Amino acid sequence: MKRRYFVAMGPWSNWEHSLSRKPILWGVKPDSSNTNIGEFNRLEIGDIVFFYVTLEKPSKFSKYGFFGVGKVIRKCPNEEELYWPNETNEEKYTHRFQIESIKIFENDDDILWFNGLPNTKGLAGIKSSNPGLEPLLDAVREKWEIDLDEIDDKFYLYQNNPDYPVLRKAEIDKFFGINYAGGITDYNKKNDYIVLISSLAGVYRDKVGEQLITYTGQGQTGDQTLTGGNLGIVNAKDNERKLYFLEELEG
Numbered sequence: 246m247k248r249r250y251f252v253a254m255g256p257w258s259n260w261e262h263s264l265s266r267k268p269i270l271w272g273v274k275p276d277s278s279n280t281n282i283g284e285f286n287r288l289e290i291g292d293i294v295f296f297y298v299t300l301e302k303p304s305k306f307s308k309y310g311f312f313g314v315g316k317v318i319r320k321c322p323n324e325e326e327l328y329w330p331n332e333t334n335e336e337k338y339t340h341r342f343q344i345e346s347i348k349i350f351e352n353d354d355d356i357l358w359f360n361g362l363p364n365t366k367g368l369a370g371i372k373s374s375n376p377g378l379e380p381l382l383d384a385v386r387e388k389w390e391i392d393l394d395e396i397d398d399k400f401y402l403y404q405n406n407p408d409y410p411v412l413r414k415a416e417i418d419k420f421f422g423i424n425y426a427g428g429i430t431d432y433n434k435k436n437d438y439i440v441l442i443s444s445l446a447g448v449y450r451d452k453v454g455e456q457l458i459t460y461t462g463q464g465q466t467g468d469q470t471l472t473g474g475n476l477g478i479v480n481a482k483d484n485e486r487k488l489y490f491l492e493e494l495e496g
Contacts, residue, residue: 248393250371250378251288252311252363253344254297257304259329260312269315269346270328272338273367284368285322285340292317293393294344295371295381297364298356305351310358313349314385316396317342338367348391357384 253271263269271294273281296313298306306312321341329338350356359377363369371378385391418424477486 247373249289249292251284251292251294251317252297252369252371253294254299254364254367254369256299256301256331257306258301259331260296260298261305262329264349268318268343270321270341270343271368272321272324272328272341274336274338274340276366281366281368282340284366284370285320285342287370288317288320288342288368290317290319293347293396296349306356307353308356308358309364310356311381312351312356313346314389314391314393315344315346318345319343347393347396348389350389355389357381357388359384 255271263271273285275282294315294317295311296315298304298309298312300309319342321343322339324339324341325337327334327337328341332338359380361375361377362371362381363375371381382393385393477484
């Protein structure tokens, strides 16, 4: 799957607040032209986000540019709770997303910047045709010693973690555009996604761990050939489809 890149821009006061908590959270607020929300809607789980710090004081850096990079792991639209230091009841970053950090730097010498890259709002996509993209990726490989093409597309399953809230069936159906009924299922209604859910009930009690799902075939007899959702999981990478790991909880 071809990588997509975004820029998340803000003052150090907001970045410091976000980086001191896990998972890392960033957000945008609606604007008159609706471009911020448009960029948020384009953002997908698995996209790469560069952390851009402005010159607004106070700041630990003396210049602007990229000081880190991460991968989007969750989107949180329409949030109402105040979170960042510069938020008010009238000015809220309502459309938020969580980021898994890949690398963060703390010195001016490590900051990267190339002319032509977007730096005018809180979130902006970097088009593949942008002349600054290839120099940026080259510098990330050479100076930061990170090859973003090698970043694993694996998504982690977080169990009983208050930072990853419980989603009810209605929320799952709305977010993924599906009608979830249970079990580990390959949802074909939305071709970009495969949704994996471990069912508490039923005989197919596949093993779900923090980084691994194991197909056991328990409860079946005869042919154990992979079919349906299980086959879809195996072929996900070749078919350029994303995996979402969800776990059913009691209650």
